[in-house]
Amino acid sequence: MTWSEAEYLEYLQSERRCYAWVMERHGGSTPEEAREAALEHYPYEPDDAPYRGLVFHDEAWHWAMLAIHGDRYAVEHPGLAQPPPEYGDVG
Numbered sequence: 001m002t003w004s005e006a007e008y009l010e011y012l013q014s015e016r017r018c019y020a021w022v023m024e025r026h027g028g029s030t031p032e033e034a035r036e037a038a039l040e041h042y043p044y045e046p047d048d049a050p051y052r053g054l055v056f057h058d059e060a061w062h063w064a065m066l067a068i069h070g071d072r073y074a075v076e077h078p079g080l081a082q083p084p085p086e087y088g089d090v091g
Contacts, residue, residue: 005047014091015060016042021090022064026080037067061087 020034045052061083065073074081
């Protein structure tokens, strides 16, 4: 996918907000810990990075659930397989 720098930055910030929201509400992180985790998981990638934005192939909900519950979260916690409606208001 090709996007402008502004589009990339907007999407990056949105995914960071969503990831932090999940880490805080479902992972028990403080707001600061959640922001730090989001920055770590979603670092800025320069526009010439070969796989820039590859992390966007799954939404932040999925990545945060993996960090909190592991790779079997959808099986062991089926209620968490899909984000709740309020998640859509975060990004």
